[in-house]
Amino acid sequence: MAVEVPGEIAMADVPSSPPAAVTVTAESVPALPSRKRTRHQPSARFNLTSSDDAPLFSSDDFNDASVDNYAPGRSKRQFLGPWWQHSSQTVPDDAPQPQPRGFGRNLDSGIFMGSDDTVSSEDSATSLPLPLDLRCAPRHYMSVTLSEPELRAVELIRYCLERGEERVDLSNYGIQSLSNGLLEPLHQLIKHPRHAGTDLPGPESYEVLVPALQLFLSGNSLRSIPREVWNFQSLTVLSLRNNELTELPPSIGRLHNLVELNVSGNRLRWLPWELLRLYGKNGKLRRLTTLPNPFVQGLKFTGTLQTIRQWHFPSTSDGLRDVLQSLQEDLASSTQDSAEAIQTAWLLKLHNLISAEVFREHISTSLPSEIPHLLRSIPSIRKEQPLLIAATPLSYFAFDGSPLPGFSPPSVTPENVELVPASLTLDMKQPPSHHPSSRAPSLLELTLRTLTTSSNFSNSVTLSTLRSYLPRTTSPAIIRTINLAFEVQENGGRNCSVCKRAYAIPRAEWIEYWHFVPDGAAKAASGEMFVPHLRRVCSFGCAKEGRGAEDVEVGER
Template sequence: MDEPTLPEIPAGRMAATRKRARDIAPPPEHSSTSSDPAVFSSDDDPALDNYQGHTRRKRRYVGAWFDQHPASSDSAFEDDSSPRFLQPRRVRGPHAQQPGQKREFKRHLDSGVWMGTDGSLTDSDDVFELEPATAKLPLPPPQLPPLIPLPPARPRLTPGELEVQSMIRQCVENGTERVDLSGLDLETISDGLLDPISDIEPIPNVAKDVEFEKRDPRLQVFLFNNRLRSFPASLFNAEHLTVLSLRANQLTTIPPAIGKLKNLEALNVAQNYLNYLPGELLHLLHKGKLRSFNFQPNRFWKPDTASFPPTMPGAPEKYELLTFGNPSAADRQPGWMGLTTKLRFRSPVQFSDGARNTYSAFKLPPVSRHPQEPAREGDDNVEVELEPFTQVAMPKEVTRELSSARLPTSLMAAPRGARSLFELALRACATSAQADRIAGWLREDAAEFPWPAHLAPAVERAVETHREGGLWCSVCGRETLLPLAQWLEFRHVRLQYVMEGVESDVAELGQEPVPFLRVGCSWKCVPAKVEAEGEEKEEGKEEE
């Protein structure tokens, strides 16, 4: 049985459809009408049955689909092993091939492979170039996309910081809750370097016949005997921090965000250059778990008790009740022992605006200098003016009518009123990705744009406050970047215990009272005035 194949196209019909006749000559051996002869086998026809295992052999064919011929003489179709070959069309003109000239690669109509030159633009045999058409309308010049400023490069870690990074990594891997970074001569700690401390998880003690119990970590961080000039803000994210030692450094302030460390039991900030302590630390002393607090020696401001009149009995307690309300006291069971404070004196209030212009006669002393800065007169013995609890010295502008054009209404805003546009703008700058560069841009463009002189310092202070964890009003508790009222409270830190429901003082930590800084978000968030005994009696007579 003959194997079915494709029908052969008659030569006469093909010649009739062509525009001109072509000379047919015998092709060379093993050639085809295509540059790459197509090779087929009998298995390529899906209509054939699978004859695997029979004795018949596969048959191979060469040629185009319309001119297939067996490649060997074993085919029953035809014994001719050389397929017919049509001589390619003769090219006339300058591109005609001369006798003896080597054949170049050209495109053939029966081939799907284009082997022309790189400069060919059309599909025809003749190669010619097209000139680009001229535009009818003038084209606008190309506009480049605006340049996007790159984020600031991350500073490289110092050798000391690389050692800190390695030690923290080991503590995280081993579950070590004690992180000792003391004596490494550290001057600064990059942002985020201490963040992995929050990931430390203690390895539970698994023993036979002992119930497994997972507990919270009790982190202890020791950074004493270094040269740190700023408090490492990354520690505020360590929720389970119980012990923190920053003794023997060069700190001048402690950020208010230290109040976030609710589980702190021991704090050591002795041998630094502190002038005051943040008021947020009082929450840890009164209602927190703080049991050990070392803060001496430091450069604390001292109260000027020489010109201070005698304090009315019970005035400090009334002042705290009227100003801060009745805070819920800690649950002190019999046998409890912890740290508390007792108010002794208060300074006048410093009233200012967003540009740091002071409206009151009282001003806070300048913050202590670092050891590298030149010495200033009176840095070691600074005495602060005091004010009786029965008085509150307000600026003269406050006593006038509120409709005065010289007094901005935003300064007298309610404690929970709308924020000023200036504070909203500072908050946007502080939370921006380019926060570190905005103040520099304001100073660089000062020659071209007359920015206000207080704008760049205000942005720097807002960025620093945001980086340190934020600032909250001591009276209403609202977060703010512009403290418009500030005053000092001098308190004695004392150790107290409770025995059978009676509170008793064990000892006072330090002979002199320590200043705590309080802030207000507006001119209404200020200390309350305690009425004197004589004033209360006179009011009682008037009512009768």
């Protein structure tokens, strides 16, 4: 009976809270009149929504639970010092007077933050000292000061990341150099699903969310591309148009999802041989724009190729046969080793390769009598397989990367020289006899490999620290080779085009002229008929292997 009435009152006042048991005790047990007061005094400060029950019994879990606490105006007896000094009046006057301990609770228990009216805890929870931008910024570019265009680039990259935007258009930003750290966040790009409503996803919603990254760096003044770009395995479109690149690193061959590549309007003299990996059947590259670039040429164009600068390809097998015939007649009538004869020979080889490709395809699939009618279109053949037309003689390097006497490697061709003659027979010049053609790396090469690989593991091995360790009398050749090794490392390393091992100093190089028009257009500009690709190998032994077969298989890693 006595229990029921206060329960009803409590239910009517605050339905969510349990019955105020305290009130019950206070009223039903008049022997403890102090009880009511202790309860009411704190209730002004902390309301009943607290889920903790107020202490009801003296045996409740309190540190100093004692009947003394329940008496108002009385404090516990406090003792100072050891027991033998204790008497009722021996507490010294200068001893700190113990404060009467009220029956309070620490409001900020940390569990029910915000459930009471205190404001101090809410303040500390919401206002963190760092602005949001700074906390999101990756550590890589927090320490360096960025130029204005770079800051805009950072802004754009962050925008693309947030929106799941695959097309990163940094063209015409006026960037002079890009750091690796700036592009690195793009690795984390996640494509957003196309359908984000509340309906059930239809079958068209199930798609791969791996982004097909498109990076546009055109119209800047870049002299080199940061290494990080070559690590974007998901890159499908890369535009480096209108920059100031002089060489593409071999690491570009790692971008095996690349569909479109634009390198026009740079200062490239050749393309890396590793790019061939992306062409044809092995790769996915379908659009390649190379012109204009000051490419070296293997032959001097004459006649219509010089004036109109275009060559029309036959589209049928009959047309191909006619072209072959007329080229053969031209070759027979022209004087040997003249510019016309060389050009005709190159064209003849190109068309011979095309027709061989056409016929090889058909001999394996159909009866010989059907061949003339079933020929596939010539453009598709030209689209599918890059064709090796000619190559320059090999140039060999000494152990330290300087050319051996008697060789003029293509990579040191002066800028004003356009013609680097090549031969169709792919002949080679042997290295001097006292250089054994083994595949063993030189001792210098081995030490450079150790240096560059240890710089991968340890931050202390950098170019500047190494330079400080070297004595002043160090020969410039050593400094040059160390610089070269670290530069190669910075560009993502390079692998021998024959044995696929990583190396620092090439021992031989040559240029191969390949014909490859990815879209198989019916006409080709003279500049893109035979595109130079620079090929390098790590040892004399590899040089011998690489030139063995004429139809060099495009290596896959």
